Amino acid sequence: MIAILDYGSGNLRSAERAFATAGKDVIVTSDRAVALEAEGLVVPGVGAFAACMNGLNAVDGAAIVRERLAKERPTLGICIGMQIMFTQGTEHADGAPHAGIGVWDGTVSQLDAPILPHMGWNTVEAAPTSTLFEGVEGESFYFVHSYAAKKAVGTTQAWSTHGEKFLAAVEDGYISATQFHPEKSGVAGLALIKNWVGSL
Amino acid sequence: MTLSVRIIPCLDVTDGRVVKGVNFTDLVDAGDPVEMAALYNLEGADELTFLDISASVAGRETTLDVVRRTAEQVFIPLTVGGGIRSVDDVNRLLRAGADKVSINTSAIARPELIAEIADRFGSQVLVLSVDARRARTESGFEVTTHGGRQSADMDALAWVEQACALGVGEILLNSMDADGTRAGYDIGMITAVRAVSKVPLIASGGAGSLEDFSAALDAGADALLAASVFHFGIHRIGDVKSYLGKHNYPVRQMAPH
Numbered sequence: 001m002i003a004i005l006d007y008g009s010g011n012l013r014s015a016e017r018a019f020a021t022a023g024k025d026v027i028v029t030s031d032r033a034v035a036l037e038a039e040g041l042v043v044p045g046v047g048a049f050a051a052c053m054n055g056l057n058a059v060d061g062a063a064i065v066r067e068r069l070a071k072e073r074p075t076l077g078i079c080i081g082m083q084i085m086f087t088q089g090t091e092h093a094d095g096a097p098h099a100g101i102g103v104w105d106g107t108v109s110q111l112d113a114p115i116l117p118h119m120g121w122n123t124v125e126a127a128p129t130s131t132l133f134e135g136v137e138g139e140s141f142y143f144v145h146s147y148a149a150k151k152a153v154g155t156t157q158a159w160s161t162h163g164e165k166f167l168a169a170v171e172d173g174y175i176s177a178t179q180f181h182p183e184k185s186g187v188a189g190l191a192l193i194k195n196w197v198g199s200l
Numbered sequence: 201m202t203l204s205v206r207i208i209p210c211l212d213v214t215d216g217r218v219v220k221g222v223n224f225t226d227l228v229d230a231g232d233p234v235e236m237a238a239l240y241n242l243e244g245a246d247e248l249t250f251l252d253i254s255a256s257v258a259g260r261e262t263t264l265d266v267v268r269r270t271a272e273q274v275f276i277p278l279t280v281g282g283g284i285r286s287v288d289d290v291n292r293l294l295r296a297g298a299d300k301v302s303i304n305t306s307a308i309a310r311p312e313l314i315a316e317i318a319d320r321f322g323s324q325v326l327v328l329s330v331d332a333r334r335a336r337t338e339s340g341f342e343v344t345t346h347g348g349r350q351s352a353d354m355d356a357l358a359w360v361e362q363a364c365a366l367g368v369g370e371i372l373l374n375s376m377d378a379d380g381t382r383a384g385y386d387i388g389m390i391t392a393v394r395a396v397s398k399v400p401l402i403a404s405g406g407a408g409s410l411e412d413f414s415a416a417l418d419a420g421a422d423a424l425l426a427a428s429v430f431h432f433g434i435h436r437i438g439d440v441k442s443y444l445g446k447h448n449y450p451v452r453q454m455a456p457h
Binding site: 010011012013014017018046047048051114115116117118119120121122123124125140142143144145146159160161162181183184185186187189190 | 201202203204205206241246268271272273275276277294295296297298299319320321322323324325369370398399400422423452453454
């Protein structure tokens with residue numbers, strides 16, 4: 001069973017349906033025990049970094065992610081759900097950093113690009129050893145974000161460019177994350193989801 | 201690694217059906233929205249936009265159902281506009297399966313709505329739809345309401361600048377002069393709006409020939425929205441993408457399936 005962590009507003013319906021296409025039961029939940037025990041946990045994310053962390057903390061999300069990691073249970077972060085895995089984000093009116101979960105050491109900062117958000121389909125440069133991108137290395141994925149991590153973390157990285165190079169995806173043992181939305185990336189996104197579900 | 205230009209078919213939906221007219225009048229039935237969304241997805245649409253033009257509460261409920269059924273089978277971004285007046289309206293649409301909402305008249309009436317939605321859900325969910333036409337305002341472009349029938353007494357560029365400062369994540373610029381005419385996008389208007397905004401810009405209104413699409417990109421559009429040329433089969437989405445690709449514009453190529 002795959003659990004999608006519900007910790008605020010936004011479109012979770014697409015994620016629910018997209019992960020269901022990989023052939024597993026999917027539940028959208030904010031229940032701590034369900035999120036902890038699920039075979040795979042998806043941490044989506046909408047809105048700003050700080051608002052997202054507040055929502056996550058309200059359902060004890062950071063502790064859930066850490067505990068799953070300690071118990072070697074797979075977790076996948078999507079979009080802001082990837083960004084909050086880092087130590088800190090600078091998405092604030094005053095530019096002051098806000099603490100993330102801190103699974104990965106690094107700062108999420110604004111992209112240096114003339115047009116923001118980075119909105120639309122972009123290609124990625126994935127490591128040949130990637131599990132997530134197997135069979136979809138050359139495809140485009142759908143991004144919507146203005147901030148990103150720019151330094152390598154984890155064991156396997158995928159990169160993309162908008163104004164500057166940034167981390168499009170990370171695979172690191174039991175925790176993976178994508179800056180783009182696989183659940184909104186058409187056939188290629190569904191294939192990536194299937195790759196992740198297949199690795200559980 | 202380059203961001204592709206987006207080709208976005210727009211479905212005007214009323215009471216559960218897609219309709220299309222010229223300059224927002226003379227509406228004719230163009231099909232079932234869920235079926236058309238699925239078809240456009242297969243043809244390579246990069247996003248879909250539903251514009252709810254229902255006049256009734258029952259019509260709006262029908263649209264929520266259309267959004268739900270579309271989100272169940274189409275895994276590309278979906279924007280929904282029409283009749284959104286509050287944060288609660290936005291929440292309902294996002295929960296039904298929309299990724300973005302576009303607001304127009306309600307933001308003109310109460311600009312703070314932009315900040316309210318952006319604070320709650322983030323700027324990335326919010327598209328400002330601007331129905332503009334040429335007029336004797338400071339910039340030469342004015343904002344209209346009621347599908348272009350009434351002047352809002354606002355300069356279009358000043359409105360775009362104000363809305364960007366309040367937190368919109370994207371601008372959908374619809375030329376009321378060009379809408380439905382298939383005589384080309386209003387290039388001057390796209391150029392002018394591009395110059396005052398740093399968020400993605402979707403050009404809308406007037407798409408006819410394949411050259412019209414590339415001209416809008418040259419003027420600074422990031423995405424191209426069209427309705428009648430797609431609904432009535434004048435161009436397939438694949439034709440537009442092939443044309444743009446051949447002329448070295450970055451387009452998303454579809455995975456074989």
